[in-house]
Amino acid sequence: MKKLNVLEITKNSEGYAAACEHTFTQDEIKGIKAGERMLVDSDGLALIYIIEDDEQFYYVSFGQNTWPMLDEAYKTETPLILEFDSNHTLELVQLHAELDFLLENIEGNSNYGEELETAVCEVFKKTV
Structure with a gap:
């Protein structure tokens, strides 16, 4: 498992694009697909989207600094694309449904920790 930190999310003509700090080889990019599921990193205060290839999972980590733009993409139901480089991208399929869940x-769920719950509710405008 490799963790990929999203540095920023920007809006463009096709929707929203997420740039991460990790550089992939051309061979790695060819085999990567959307995992169509999300997790939470309560300790790191991050929302995680899973991508994968035949050998491993990659955790695409959306830290708090990216949540306002993630929320915008979520609320407008606009696709979010992970940019590997200028020629290779991957749509984060099922992102909106996973965020709904x-x-x-x-x-209201203390299992995630009060700090994460408060931060998520504040940005995504949910009531605690």
Whole structure:
């Protein structure tokens, strides 16, 4: 498992694009697909989207600094694309449905930790 930190999310003509700090080889890019599921990193205060290839999983980590733009993409139901480089991208399929599930489960659930719950509710405008 490799963790990929998203540095920023920007809006463009096709939707939203997420840039991460990790550089992939051309061979790695060819085999990567959307995992269509999300997790939470309560300790790191991050929302995690899974991508994968035949050999491993990659955790695409959306830290708090990216949440306002993630929320914008979520609320407008606009696709979010992970940019590997200028020629290779991957749509984070099922992102909106997964966020629906996570946001519903985080609200009022102490299992995620009070700090994460409060931060998520504040940015995604859910009530605690």
